[in-house]
Amino acid sequence: MxxxxxxxxxxxxxxxxxxxxxxxxxxxxxxxxxxxxxxxxxxxxxxxxxxxxxxxxxxxxxxxxxxxxxxxxxxxxxxxxDETPMVSYVNVHAVLEGRRARAKGASSNTSSNTQRSEAPVDSQGPRVIVVGPTDSGKSSLSRMLLSWAAKQRWKPTFVDLDIGQGSITIPGCIAATPIEMPIDPVEGIPLEMPIVYFFGHTTPSVNTELYKVLCKELARTLERQFSANADVRAAGMVINTMGWVEGVGYELLLHAIDTFNANVVLVLGQEKLCSMLKDVLKTKPNVDIVKLHKSGGVVPRNPKFRQKARSYRIREYFYGPSSDLSPHSSIASFNDVIIYRCGGGPQAPRSALPIGAEPTADPTRLVPATMNQDMLHLILAVSYAKEPDQIITSNIAGFIYITDVDLQRRKFTYLAPCPGELPSRFLLVGSLTWLET
Known part of the structure; x- marks a missing residue:
């Protein structure tokens, strides 16, 4: 030993x-x-x-x-x-600071001018999207830019579109949250006011159209916040993306740039991606594309490591980063909850379609799910929705973990971060599993 x-x-x-x-x-x-x-x-x-x-x-x-x-x-x-890209990163931060200051100044001028009914484009701070292949340091750069901005007393919005990793909450979600202080190196992103939508899977290929719908819903919610708060608008946002940059992944990247109206694209560690984006975005003169070197400290992670990291993120949600929280185990009846899966099933029967047309799956269709042994070890999202038709567009209250299913008694046992009744009867299930160790 x-x-x-x-x-x-x-x-x-x-x-x-x-x-x-x-x-x-x-x-x-x-x-x-x-x-x-x-x-x-x-x-x-x-x-x-x-x-x-x-x-x-x-x-x-x-x-x-x-x-x-x-x-x-x-x-x-x-x-x-002693060789790091930090000087180039902090130079980007300095440019973003200048844009925030100009946006705040433009906003002040607008508010003092009663003749103007709409804020000018200049009052929008930088909307930065960080892109690059897997293991290029996107999450780390996003954290730096957010922490440096918070240190200067801005409150930028962090948007996390990386459902495989989950920087704000657990994997399988897209989320956004304001960053009011530099991010704690141990505790991570604060969770006081997150906006969370549950995709339910760790790769968007399961249902790319649903992924796009949730991105649009998050963008709409943020636009409402930005229009109501000039300081938040001037501070802008930093958007972290997935490492899937080819084929459908590349299409989703372009969709995110368009959906969130990104005006600064930071490309980490790939010349080809940078060239492709410059070519396709040349019709948008207000979008700046900047190539940055990835840090030499970025380490490639194999699928097994990624799976462990996802498991750790879920454990962290229930037990805290230092395992100092005590989640609560509760028992509920099958009748106490209504569970849905999102996406699946034909959109319309063949009889209702034009001759020769094939029925297609509706990516946002809610399909009722039954509580059974297949739910064991799954993570379910608790929706704030009041009615089923609000589930897609409703924020997520939190998550539960199914630890036991008793078919005879029609009861199930679940782990939640805190005691008390669930805030809603409506639960969403995907393919997100966790084996508590």
Missing amino acids: SNPPLPRQFKLEKESELRIEVGSESPLRFRLLPGGTAEIFGTELPPEIWLTLPPRHKFAVFTWHGATIDVDGISEVEYVA
Whole structure:
């Protein structure tokens, strides 16, 4: 049996970073020593305070001016790198800051001019969409841009379209939330006011039309918020996307750029994608396309690792990032809930179609689902909808995990983050599973 590693110290020169991959079994502690400054994904570290990162986390401590870091615990990888793309990233941030300031100024001018009934285009802050192949560092760059903006007292909106990973909530969802403070390197994205729509699967290929519908619904909701709040409008948004950039994935990327009216496209680590986007978006002169280098700290992840990461995100939802929460187990009757799947079934019978036409599946059709043994270990979304026809366009209240199904008694047991009755009878089910370990 090997001895645990001793605490160690890393001295970082200016514009260098310490890259660490935490082991899979135990957490790791680190702290910034006095006399230096450092940050993780744009969030400054407090000096002399030990921070604990859970297993399987990857992070980079970057310093602009120099820093000394103490590390205690088991890591799979740890090294200091002096070649990073951080200068180019912070230059992008500076350009976005200028746009936010101009948008705020334009908004102020508009509000003082009673003759104007509509806000000019200039009052819209940057709508940044971060694109690139799998494992190019999109989530990390999004966090940096959001944290740097929040540090300057803006409240940008974070939009997460990556249903495979889930940065705001669990995988299988598209979501948005305001970012009012730099993102905590341990706790992650705050969940006070998220807008969440449940797709129910970890790849959009299951139902691409439903994915598009949910993107449009989220965009409409955000447009209403932006039109009602000049500061939120000026702060703009940062949109994180999937790593699927070919074929249907590329089409969904173009759909997202159009749906959210993105005016800045940041392309990470792929010349071909950048060239394709410049060609297809050349008719939109107000859209800037910027190619950026991906960080050398970005590590390719195999499907098994991705599955583990998804499982960890779901566990985090119920138990917290540090496993300090206590989810609640409850029993409910089959009659207490109404469960739906979204998409499937023919849109109309053949008799109602023109001669020769084939019935097609309706991607947004709600199909009633039965509570049975197939529901075991599935994650179900609890909808805020009051009526079934509101389910597609309604925000999600939260999620439950089915731990037992008793067909004889017609009862099921579920895990929820908190005790009490479910906020709605309407539940949505997809293919999202979790085996609690």
